[in-house]
Amino acid sequence: MSDNFDVPAPLEGVGGWLDDRFHGARGFRVLMRKVFPDHWSFLLGEIALWSFVVLLLSGTFLALFFVPSTTDVIYHGSYVKLDGIRMSEAYQSTVNISFDVRGGLLMRQIHHWAADLFMAALIIHMLRVFFTGAYRKPREVNWLIGVGLFTLGLLEGLFGYSLPDDQLSGAGLRIFEGVLQGVPIVGTYLAFFLFGGPFPGNDIVPRMYILHVLLIPGIILGLITAHLFIMFHQKHTQMPGKGNTERNVRGQPFFPYFLAKGGAWFFFIFAALVLLATFAEINPIWLYGPYTPVAISSASQPDFYMGILEGSLRMMPAWEINGFGHTLSLSVLIPALGPLGLIFGGAAIWPFFEQWATGDRSWHNINDRPRNAPMRTGIGVAAVVFYGVCWAEGANDVIANKLQIPLYTITWIARVLVFVGPVAAFFITKRICLALQRQDRETLLHGYESGIIRQLPNGEFIEVHQQVDDEARAVLEAKTMPALLPAPGSEDENGVPAPSSRGALGKVRARANRAFAETIAIETNGHHGNGHEGGNGHGPAVEGGHPEQAAVGSAAAGELPAGGNQKDSSDS
Amino acid sequence: MSWFNARRRRPVAGYAALLLGLVVVGLLYGAFSSTGGSAQASSPGPSQSDINTGKDLFDATCSSCHGLDAQGTTQGPNLIGAGAAAVDFQMSTGRMPAKEVGAENERKPVTFSAQQIYEIADYIASLGGGPAVPDAQQVSTAGADTALGSELFSANCAQCHGFAGAGGALTYGKDAPPLTQATPTQIYEAMLTGPEAMPVFANGSISPSAKRDIIAYIVDTRVEPNPGGFSLGRTGPITEGLVIFLGGMGFLVIIALWITAKRRDPRPTGME
């Protein structure tokens, strides 16, 4: 249904002018009709996107007032508590922005909250993509771009909050330099080159500044553009549902629906950031004071996205190897490289590892339900628990103070939990996934309990089960059964051994394959019995007779007998 | 029948009687109990009667842990030489009398009146000297150099008490308390005497005027408004991280659910 109106002449004129030069009509025709599937979790990546836009806008404002210089000055400005204190120009300009520029404090806080939201949204978005398997072919490159964005965002935030040269971020920079210094062979050179000499030097703030406002945002912008373009071109994935196939996309068109929703989402995200910036104080650098290497505060932590590094540094026991005139400080190197290396490296490799283990080279445009991929979900939850333990340990002194738990106890708990937690989480999650799959199968076969009790002629009471409707059925049935690679040692009819399971690596692959293939088969034909495939020793399903179905009739369970007793249920 | 008798047997009468009893007892208690308080400007020199009263109070309350001659026992340290300032600090913040032996002593409601605290302090001072209770002029922050105070606080105090005096964790379950309630006198006394795990900042290392600067910084900071909104505890990025996930992401997820919720419009009728 469209209203009858004429496109206004100026619009037509401009449109025609552009089209003459760029054949825009064809491209825009496709764009306007482009379909974006609707699911709330698909909006998480956009939080990161719009936060980045807010970062660019607020950052430009701040860059007009900030002075990236470590030249010492004596403060004589508005904030009298610091009057007469020696500080760097960078710190002074930040205090000026906070107290002497209208809207300056608001912009500083919007900028910092937006950085936090950018990283938080990235993490949640990454988890969503991981747990729904949306990184699978053909989207592996987009996943890698995302991992790259995460790393760059981390660095960008680190440099950003270190620019004001305050006590808290200066301590963080000192830790950064100490870790850098400990890198074998080249560590001292790296540290001296980055800082232009011994710490703190006078070069680090201007260098971080140019990295923070030009180089890294440029790369991030390029990667975001590539990320969006690839997503546009390949079309977004969609959730399983009735009518959703691997070859279609269903949703609302870009013009005007997605445009309006995207605009509304931008305004809400911006509004959330402004609300936080108005009512929740962040990074009060005037309370921290200017950086001096002499002082430190309790509860010194970096911003949350660096928390995993902080926690692993706190968790690690002392370990250093001295020999042949050289020192290898493992108490610094293992925390610095281990957890981040594990998480980022693991994330980058994961799509390829999963492809290798499952042998699955087909395209996937329908998302998995997390329960239908127990191995992936289990490993994902284990990674989240690992990340969480390191992160919580980073706050151990605040936890010790607020919850009245001794400091060393928390560290010891973390040291144990960082190994035990992920393993336990993996097993528990996998079992939960398999149990949920079983529940789905039961629902498909026998319907759900409708809460209606009927008395049979022989006096027995049964609860009537109702079949799920088409939409739910489509979701429950949207499960791809993983294919099994040939077992090691197996041969085809000509005696040729299976190439994929040859050798030591092949055996590993076969084991991984078995693990990935563990799942509960769906059945819809109503047969009872031992319909498991690919499982490792699952017992037969406990399926006895179901009198309610036998009594009602062998037709589709849930069909209620005529007579309308159900209408008797009172309406009061 | 009188008004009272007519209503005496109602159910609500019982509750009213109970309430009345509580109010009366509370008033009586308030009237007769002593009100604790920190020491004011010191009186001109302890008199012998002060010292005697102090000794009596000490023998009654403190000697069980600190010994009858304040020499100390296994449960409490030797107080000879501790000085009046230490006594005043510990007692005016309510840390002493200690609740539990061996546990960290925290600020709690004060048991003695200011006069009684003075008397005990005089008695302890008479035993072995020690730092005296500072007078009002010594803790006055008029004309203090708050900037120097902030530098000294950052270098010597913030590592335990936090950059804004919000407190912090020490080892083995101890805590450096927040500095939101300490009076200037108590802050001065704490620096001077180094209570419990806190190190001593004697007048040789931090002069009396430097102490005043630090007090000025602490007092200024704790009453300073937070221009950016709620302070989130002044503990730094930990609470900020919590807020962004629970507050920011939580709010936005709810909005996202609304944006993508299914519509329930009536189906189209006829052909459009």
Add this chain to the structure above:
Amino acid sequence: MSDMEETEGAEGPLAPRRVIGTPPPTPRLLGSTAVAEGGDAGQVSDETGGAEHSDEVLVGTVSDERAKRVEKIIAGCFTFAFIAGCGFIAAYVGLEVGSNRLGHGDSVIDAALRSNLALGTSLAVTLIALGLGALLWVRYLMPDVEVTEQRHDLRSDPKDRQAFEQYFKEGASNSQFVKRPLVRRTLMLGTLPLLAAPVVLLRDLGPLPGTSLRHTVWSPGRRLLVFGTDTPITAAEFSVPGSAITIVPEGYADDSDALTKATVTLIKFRPGELDIPTRMAGSTLIGTMNWTVDNIVAYSRICTHVGCPVGLYEQTTHHLLCPCHQSTFDASIGAEVIFGPAPRPLPQLPITVDAQGYLVAKSDFTQPVGPSFWERG
């Protein structure tokens, strides 16, 4: 009044009403994007032509009266946004901050708070009103349509792939890149230095570390100054057991580069409490009671883990705790590590008294201060 609601859809009028506590007839599982209630309203066109094809299906309409009502609400939102936006500009113009603030009686901080609240609230209200208006517009004013689009094959047409291969081979053979190894190899040789140039150009980023990490500015006779007041200190002034204070070297009290390695913590112990064993690192003396003065000991303040200042001194346990990663050192036995990730004790600064009685350094630290590095040994 019951909680039951009529089920809609395929089950028809005989379908039982929902009972409390049971799942609804259309359970929301993962928010599937299936068609709205109505079963067959969404016909999916099943074209396999490979080209994109979209089908707009009207799934729900908005009645005229409802549309008018919603239109008024949306207009109200946008008007409210306008008012709030004007409020933002008014707040900016009207509320001064810093030294320009009106009525200098109030503090700078109060002025900043006022301005922040006013600007932030008005801006947030503007944005929420705009977002709300846009959202209501798309959800309650625009008709509910659903479009199905076919995904095209991402893999190229075999013809295209063949053409690519052919053009590539033609071009490659025309360039003779494969046929002439001398050209090819000298090309690579020629570009190698250029690739190395960016790395080479970074050499002047900073000086070589040399031995600078092995020394601090402490030297024989250099006085210990109390940080902040920058005054020297005598042993008599630092005589109360349990005292601790932050020390900086004379002449370098404002030099951050020097202070990063040279800051020192001075601690006074009771007689008998301090017991530093005489320790060697190879042939170098690194700790001894001879380096103390009257039970006063000076330790480096720079943590041997990653360099934070170790300021937290607990008088009762004589532990030095670094607040960054909780490395704990026992100050009574030479700052030995008793917990945490620090690999080495804090270096001890040899101190003595000068002719005027002030505490001075006997010499520089005898081992490198601060975090470990490869060449430390």
